[in-house]
Amino acid sequence: MRMDDERESSNIDDRRASSGGRGGSMPSMNTMMMLWPIVKPLLRSKFGMLLIAGGVAAYMLGYNPLALLGMGGSTVSRPVDKVKDEKQAVFIKKVLASTEDVWKKQLRGYREPVMVLYRGSTRSGCGHASAQMGPFYCPADQKVYLDLGFFDELAGKHGAPGDFAQAYVLAHEIGHHIQNLQGTLAKVQQAKQSWGGSSKKSNALQVKVELQADCYAGAWAYHAHKQFDILEPGDVEEALRAASSIGDDTLQKQAGQRVRPDGFTHGSSAQRVKWFRRGFESGDLRECNTFK
Numbered sequence: 001m002r003m004d005d006e007r008e009s010s011n012i013d014d015r016r017a018s019s020g021g022r023g024g025s026m027p028s029m030n031t032m033m034m035l036w037p038i039v040k041p042l043l044r045s046k047f048g049m050l051l052i053a054g055g056v057a058a059y060m061l062g063y064n065p066l067a068l069l070g071m072g073g074s075t076v077s078r079p080v081d082k083v084k085d086e087k088q089a090v091f092i093k094k095v096l097a098s099t100e101d102v103w104k105k106q107l108r109g110y111r112e113p114v115m116v117l118y119r120g121s122t123r124s125g126c127g128h129a130s131a132q133m134g135p136f137y138c139p140a141d142q143k144v145y146l147d148l149g150f151f152d153e154l155a156g157k158h159g160a161p162g163d164f165a166q167a168y169v170l171a172h173e174i175g176h177h178i179q180n181l182q183g184t185l186a187k188v189q190q191a192k193q194s195w196g197g198s199s200k201k202s203n204a205l206q207v208k209v210e211l212q213a214d215c216y217a218g219a220w221a222y223h224a225h226k227q228f229d230i231l232e233p234g235d236v237e238e239a240l241r242a243a244s245s246i247g248d249d250t251l252q253k254q255a256g257q258r259v260r261p262d263g264f265t266h267g268s269s270a271q272r273v274k275w276f277r278r279g280f281e282s283g284d285l286r287e288c289n290t291f292k
Helices: 029-042 046-060 065-069 082-106 150-156 163-182 184-194 199-228 235-245 248-254 269-282
Strands: 012-014 114-118 121-124 127-130 136-138 143-147
Touching (some): 012 082, 082 114, 082 163, 082 199, 114 121, 121 143, 136 163, 143 163, 150 163, 163 184, 163 199, 163 235, 199 235, 199 269, 235 269
Parallel strands (some): 012 114, 114 143
Antiparallel strands (some): 121 127, 136 143
């Protein structure tokens, strides 16, 4: 993507220095209570104090000492490459600015959302946010939450590297913001509540929500390239590869599960590619009606 000359958005809530950080979030109170019977006798000896100090030091360096006790993962989070992290932050701020410029022109009365950058964990208007959740949009506070470490997972775990793949991820979340402004998310929530405990029907409806956000992301790409000439050869393929790599059927197979369409919440790889492509080829939000 050609973004060097583009502006950065000012609608940023940067919590990277105050959220999870290198060591991630602090252990919960329940975990601390469980550890107390182990920690208490260690406080009575110099050797025990050294063990505690070593555990704290390991935690600050990004390693999880609880893993030695069979509690938690092997690491809390990897140390942050600050140079790379800042470069990604600048890039994604420019992508956000591009969505602002496109949708303010295409949608009358468009209100810009805020993007929260954080590490490890933070609080959102929709409750606790953690890196394990991946990027998400919270309609309660109209903010997009993003831990930049997700892009490493997108490239490494899902095989979808590239700057335009990252841009697609953010554009998809902005698509949910548009749905919120249009009242779509509220209607979907009402429908789910009226069905009670029908997870099958709720999942099917949620798939339509996610596919529409993919289509909106494609429409953004169409208009952003038309306005700013940002696309380079291979960019669209990056987005399509990203959309395919996080399709529900692909994720189920990666988890060693059989493909269960009634368990889909985002759509199959083929569906996600189809709807992004439809938005990109038309640039028309009217073509993104997945609820027909």
